[in-house]
Amino acid sequence: MGDLPNLPKSEMQVARIVWRLGEASVRQVFEALPSQRDLDFYTVQTYLRRLEAKGYLKKRRDGRTNVYLPAVKPQRVIRQVVDDVVDRLFDGNSMPLVQHLIDERNLTKADLDALQAKLDELKTRSRKG
Amino acid sequence: MGDLPNLPKSEMQVARIVWRLGEASVRQVFEALPSQRDLDFYTVQTYLRRLEAKGYLKKRRDGRTNVYLPAVKPQRVIRQVVDDVVDRLFDGNSMPLVQHLIDERNLTKADLDALQAKLDELKTRSRKG
DNA sequence: ATTCCACACGTTCATTTGAACGCAATGTAT
DNA sequence: ATACATTGCGTTCAAATGAACGTGTGGAAT
Structure with a gap:
């Protein structure tokens, strides 16, 4: 039941790509970024690292690269975000x-x-x- | 049509009180805080000041105290927040x-x-x- | 008139977020 | 075997956010 740490906009954008792909390396996420959104490779790397630290993603090793995969179900995150907005805007x-x-x-x-x-x-x- | 500046969680909580009350002094907002949420008087003051700076609230002088009132319609803010969450969670x-x-x-x-x-x-x- | 309280305003400070580097280690191609 | 390219990991840095303080001033009570 422990609440998940904050999941800021930018990090979530990256997390969603992992959800969509099932699992992905930094590069795969980087390449899957929507064209409007152009982040540095390094930045994507950083966000993925943070997402892992926060418990949203897990990390697996494939050769020398990290492959990230979901650690919590998107449903849960959606629920949390929606809860939050419903609380903030409409008292729950x-x-x-x-x-x-x-x-x-x-x-x-x-x-x-x-x-x-x-x-x-x-x-x-x-x-x- | 200019987009409003970010309205973070904590500040919005304070803004909503002003919306609800129509207009309010720092102290009134402070006293209207839900009991769970216990912020310092100073903090409420700071948030109101920021909200004014961001253009969400206006300020009126009543004697020696500031009275804050809405500068944008809640509808607009709601729309923005919901837009944001819909974008973030469901690609719009x-x-x-x-x-x-x-x-x-x-x-x-x-x-x-x-x-x-x-x-x-x-x-x-x-x-x- | 003096004391005291409340407030405005400017300031501060830690943490989080958004974004990006540098370097050493590890693979891949030659 | 050597050079080159990619990564991982630690770091950095500015801006935003969450939260609070200190001082000076102006009214209210005495």
Whole structure:
């Protein structure tokens, strides 16, 4: 249950690449950076090291290179970040955030349909459960 | 449309109190702090000063004390923070966040109903629009 | 008028974050 | 075997953040 250390913006960006790739060396992460985001190789290295120190990533040795892989499930991190924002913005209530998302982002028709489907599903489940 | 400066966690907590109160002196904010959160009076003072410097709050003089009040609408800040988290977590797609909220937070029946109502409303509107 | 308190303002200070180096060690190509 | 290129690891550095202090001043109570 121990809360994870802070996961700042820049480091998370790097962490997400590892999540996506499953596992990756510094270079692989470096090369997988979105083109807009141009960080020095050294910097990527530093962030990965920090992520390991904080317990977000594990390190494996492959020859002389380190291969980083997730140490915690993305789900957990997402949850934490969302918790945090919900706390900060809405005193811990999720609903206002949902409302905001639906009101202020213009979701596509497809999105709304998906949402409807999910609602139907939940309704069914609660009727049964 | 200029982006607002960073609004860190601790400072936002203080800013929200001002939003809620409409306007407030340092002491009022200090006293309105949730009991869990115990900051020094000085610290509150510092945060308010920074918030003013960043353009989130305005300052008015009332006798010898400063009274702080919002300089930007909370809506704007909320939007910015949510944008940020959506970018960081889901590459800018709101839907996954909505999904997460519905799946992982257990919303109450009432919440779901409210959601359904909103969906219905949107559906109607899009049919007309 | 004097004392005292509260406040503004300027300052400080440690930690974290964002970003990058340098060098020694290790591999790879020749 | 030698040279070259890549890494790991330790370090650095500035800016941002979290938190608090000290002094001077201006009002309020005596």
